[in-house]
Amino acid sequence: MSSSKINKVQISTKINGQDYDLLIPPYMSLLDTLREIVGLTGTKEGCLDGNCGACTVNVDGRIVDSCLVLGPEVNGKDVNTVEGMATPEGLHPLQQAFLEEAALQCGICTPGFLVSAKGLLDNEPSPSEERIRHWLAGNLCRCTGYDKIIKAVQKASK
Amino acid sequence: MHPFAYLAPTTVKEAVEVLNKYGDKARPLAGGTDLLVKARANVWDLDAVVDVKNIPELNKINFDSEGLTIGASVACCHIYENEQICDEYEGIVDAASIIGGIQIQSRAGLGGNLCNGAPSADGICPLIVNNAIAIIEGPNGKREVSVDDFCTGPSKTILENGELLVSIFLPKPKENFGSAYTRFIPRNEMDIAVAAVAASVKLSPDKNIIEDAKIALASVGPTPIVAEDAAKSLIGGTISDELINNAASLAKNAATPITDMRGTIEQRKDLVEVLTRRMITKSIERARG
Incomplete structure (x- = not known):
């Protein structure tokens, strides 16, 4: 069977509020689908095994590691990435707080942290520091350190 | 990732048929948090992954007079967000709350944790002490196996080619x-x-x-x-x-x-x-x- 041709699959999905019909290899991750097919390169590739959270996106209201989701799995689903956070009016409050608190250095982990933190604040607008730290345990940062990131999320909280 | 086909059956029967057809060249995909890591590392020579999340029985959480049935693809977040499970099966909730981080808990579940068969699996021991039964469908019909006997070695289980874990049954806890x-882990999470x-x-x-x-x-x-x-x-x-x-x-x-x-x-x-x-x-x- 390994010689049989593997056909691309068609999926319909909503990404940052916009409808997409995509033709993708069935074994392509959601991460690669976003970056290489849709051209949304805000979502970053890190460890590719679910440890670092750099590729975090939101699917139907839940944050997931997009490296551990296949593109075809989001057929019919609602995907939100870091590109969907700012509006023409300005940055999302979390993005503004990350800037003001200097909660980034190299920036590779930042989109993942932003999407994760948004997933928390969308449902719990006033989380405790402990809750924020627990929620963000699936996101790693190798340069800023976590205190500034936690402070930024607290600043964007109500 | 090594090329493979993506199949998304909507019934247990259909899933068993394709798993049986592909034999050891296919694996069921539930949360994917172990499967896709292993697929990327070419642990298996896969021709297909069979996404089982479109099968209603595998997504269900159901209480009846006998106990609780958790579909094999139910993610951890749906377990610890269920008040009745939190009330009655605290040991299970202990585990569901610490498997990976929030991103992993959105996808990973006890069914996949069990089938992955890791000696370090957080989900299996709590199932054992709650006398859990694995409900399996295969080419030769249905069978029920105590979770005590499910794992046979590191990443090895009693599941035969073509067999699918449909759900996990937990008997209703007795009084008291x-x-x-x-x-124990060196980190907090x-x-x-x-x-x-x-x-x-x-x-x-x-x-x-x-x-x-x-x-x-x-x-x-x-x-x-x-x-x-x-x-x-x-x-x-x-x-x-x-x-x-x-x-x-x-x-x-x-x-x-x-x-x-x-x-x-x-x-x-x-x-x-x-x-x-x-x-x-x-x-x-x-x-x-």
Whole structure:
């Protein structure tokens, strides 16, 4: 069977509020689908095994590691990435707080942290520091350190 | 990733048919948090992954008079967000809340944790102490297997080619029942157990005598270990420090760990003793309410 041709699959999905019909290899991750097919390169590739959270996106209201989701799995689903956070009016409050608190250095982990933190604040607008730290345990940062990131999320909280 | 086809059947029958057709060249995809890591590492030579999340039976959480049935693809977040599960199956919730981080818990579930068969799996020991039954469908029909007997070696289970774990059944907890699970990890979150213990107890009506008990150990052997002698030593006993310490020491004897990057044999055996003591105590507290 390994010689049989593997056909691309068609999926319909909503990404940052916009409808997409995509033709993708069935074994392509959601991460690669976003970056290489849709051209949304805000979502970053890190460890590719679910440890670092750099590729975090939101699917139907839940944050997931997009490296551990296949593109075809989001057929019919609602995907939100870091590109969907700012509006023409300005940055999302979390993005503004990350800037003001200097909660980034190299920036590779930042989109993942932003999407994760948004997933928390969308449902719990006033989380405790402990809750924020627990929620963000699936996101790693190798340069800023976590205190500034936690402070930024607290600043964007109500 | 090595090319493979993506199949998304909507019935158990259809899933079993395709799994049977592909044999060891296909794997079911539930949360994908182990499967896609292994697929990327070319652990298997896959021709297809079979996404089972579109099959209603695998997505269901169902309570009836007999107990709780959790579909094999139900993610951890749906387990710990379910109030009735939190009330009745605390040991299971202990595990569902610490598997990976929030991103992993959105996808990973107990079914996949069980089928992945890792000796360090957080989800399996709590299932064991809750007397869980794996409901399996295959080319030859349905069979039910105690989770105690499900794992046969590291990443090895009793599942045959073509067989699909449909759900996990947990009998309704008896009166004065409590269960608990914990692991030791060097970090606070997002780590793999160096050693871990699940315990459950059922107490007498006056809540002073242990009428039934079960203890299971993770990450200290090639499969999760049911510490039978330790559990037996508790049954019929009046609750005391001596009773609990003795059971913990028997659990330590049941552990058969290896020394590896996560810990040494000695450390792991000592951890089993400490964690068993704590989990019996916690189960008793929970059973007393």
